[in-house]
Amino acid sequence: MTVQDAIFAFDNSYARELDGFYIPWQGASFPAPKMLRFNRELATELGLDAGALEGDAGAAIFVGTQKPKGARPLAMAYAGHQFGGFSPQLGDGRALLIGEVIDRKGRRRDIHLKGSGRTPFSRGGDGKAVLGPVLREYLLGEAMHALGIPTTRALAAVTTGEAVERDGGYRRGAVLTRVASSHLRVGTFQYFAARGETGRLRQLADYAIARHYPDLAGTHDRYLGLLHRVADAQAALVARWMLVGFVHGVMNTDNMTISGETIDYGPCAFIDAYDPNAVFSSIDRQGRYAYGNQPAITQWNLARLAETLLDLINPDDGDDAIRQATEVIETFPDRYQFEWLKCIRAKLGLQQERPDDLDLARDLHTAMVGQNVDFTQLFRTLATTVRGDASATRALFNDPAGFDAWLERYRRRGEAEKRPSKWRADSMDAVNPIHIPRNHKVEEALDAAQQGEMAPFDRLKEAITHPFSRRDDLSEYALPAPESFGRYTTFCGT
Ligand code: AMP
Numbered sequence: 001m002t003v004q005d006a007i008f009a010f011d012n013s014y015a016r017e018l019d020g021f022y023i024p025w026q027g028a029s030f031p032a033p034k035m036l037r038f039n040r041e042l043a044t045e046l047g048l049d050a051g052a053l054e055g056d057a058g059a060a061i062f063v064g065t066q067k068p069k070g071a072r073p074l075a076m077a078y079a080g081h082q083f084g085g086f087s088p089q090l091g092d093g094r095a096l097l098i099g100e101v102i103d104r105k106g107r108r109r110d111i112h113l114k115g116s117g118r119t120p121f122s123r124g125g126d127g128k129a130v131l132g133p134v135l136r137e138y139l140l141g142e143a144m145h146a147l148g149i150p151t152t153r154a155l156a157a158v159t160t161g162e163a164v165e166r167d168g169g170y171r172r173g174a175v176l177t178r179v180a181s182s183h184l185r186v187g188t189f190q191y192f193a194a195r196g197e198t199g200r201l202r203q204l205a206d207y208a209i210a211r212h213y214p215d216l217a218g219t220h221d222r223y224l225g226l227l228h229r230v231a232d233a234q235a236a237l238v239a240r241w242m243l244v245g246f247v248h249g250v251m252n253t254d255n256m257t258i259s260g261e262t263i264d265y266g267p268c269a270f271i272d273a274y275d276p277n278a279v280f281s282s283i284d285r286q287g288r289y290a291y292g293n294q295p296a297i298t299q300w301n302l303a304r305l306a307e308t309l310l311d312l313i314n315p316d317d318g319d320d321a322i323r324q325a326t327e328v329i330e331t332f333p334d335r336y337q338f339e340w341l342k343c344i345r346a347k348l349g350l351q352q353e354r355p356d357d358l359d360l361a362r363d364l365h366t367a368m369v370g371q372n373v374d375f376t377q378l379f380r381t382l383a384t385t386v387r388g389d390a391s392a393t394r395a396l397f398n399d400p401a402g403f404d405a406w407l408e409r410y411r412r413r414g415e416a417e418k419r420p421s422k423w424r425a426d427s428m429d430a431v432n433p434i435h436i437p438r439n440h441k442v443e444e445a446l447d448a449a450q451q452g453e454m455a456p457f458d459r460l461k462e463a464i465t466h467p468f469s470r471r472d473d474l475s476e477y478a479l480p481a482p483e484s485f486g487r488y489t490t491f492c493g494t
Pocket residue numbers: 090091092093094095121122123124125126127128129250254255264266492493494
């Protein structure tokens with residue numbers, strides 16, 4: 001029995017149920033696929049034979065050349081608003097869904113390749129990916145997962161043995177295998193809405209409901225229900241992004257999932273110093289996707305999803321459909337605030353709910369503005385403050401006067417808590433990370449990897465997959481970038 005026969009128990013619902021929503025396709029041939037990193041833990045979770053896949057037999061599969069038994073590789077059709085402008089046809093231009101498996105917990109998961117060659121959706125692109133962005137997506141996805149934030153995850157990074165032209169030079173080619181609860185995007189709905197294909201849209205919406213929100217299946221107002229659920233899932237997601245200082249960087253509607261998972265780690269970054277205007281992406285010149293703008297952009301993207309659902313929400317009365325959908329979109333700020341408050345209460349060690357909590361939490365953020373305060377360290381050291389020593393937190397501020405005033409209010413608020421301070425502080429340590437993928441460390445790891453040196457990648461991965469535990473051997477990963485690192489700019493992962 002060959003490796004392809006052995007290991008995937010595919011159950012390909014997308015290929016089976018959504019004929020016309022994709023183009024069957026297969027991966028390109030590559031000169032010398034080599035497995036660079038394989039996520040054994042995830043493979044095991046997926047019920048795969050990690051031992052059989054982690055070598056070069058797995059590499060041939062995970063570049064897309066070798067089709068494992070039961071796979072039905074396909075390129076998905078989707079559209080999307082990119083930086084506010086609508087493209088009616090994007091689609092998988094360098095990606096393939098090879099199939100779905102049911103994992104050990106009974107969850108359906110997509111196995112998807114990125115960089116596996118040209119497809120009918122490639123437009124002018126070469127269909128390829130290069131090592132740096134592939135490893136970046138690997139690291140960032142694993143970091144998010146370890147932080148408890150919904151995300152796609154990397155299963156494998158394979159080098160192709162090919163040199164790929166980028167920016168006038170050549171880079172090592174690579175393919176990422178990523179796993180998602182699905183690859184349904186806002187842009188998938190937009191593709192069929194833009195073509196006026198209401199029948200297909202209904203089919204897609206019913207498929208999305210069955211897959212992600214099955215309790216809505218068959219209910220008479222399920223399409224409005226779907227919009228509600230996606231709004232809730234995205235509110236929960238983006239609130240969590242904000243509270244770890246994550247900037248996605250390219251929140252186009254084709255990069256926003258229906259499931260509420262983070263997808264497409266391109267020009268993303270984590271903030272060091274708190275700054276609502278933080279932008280890292282070289283192409284985001286207007287700051288559309290700035291850190292502090294992410295909740296508003298999420299709402300904007302949800303409005304685009306709502307537009308695609310109008311004919312389904314009320315086929316007979318367009319005005320009524322608009323009214324119902326608008327109500328959902330207008331409640332997004334409340335949904336977001338609810339999630340944000342829930343998370344920040346945990347970060348501040350507040351179990352009780354008090355009416356002033358929102359102001360207290362916001363005022364902490366206000367106190368950070370212009371102070372060059374490291375966002376991650378601020379929350380982590382607050383537990384020490386709760387334990388009775390505020391010096392580490394105070395030292396993060398250029399001028400701690402504003403923070404001191406806030407701290408007085410926080411102390412008084414703490415008195416309303418029934419738990420002893422020590423317990424509160426311990427609960428804070430469980431949700432406020434020490435290790436995030438610091439930009440300078442990500443760059444260091446990727447630079448080294450491009451020279452064939454994987455140790456920095458592995459060490460960084462060790463740190464970020466243990467975000468909450470202090471480790472003496474990993475102390476350098478707890479620190480912000482040195483001044484010499486300068487202003488950080490990211491580029492789209494093409
Ligand atoms: P992204 O910015 O990665 O979300 O991709 C946006 C769109 O561009 C998607 O339709 C991608 O499939 C497509 N795309 C990105 N890079 C390439 C490439 N190298 N070749 C072909 N299509 C690409």
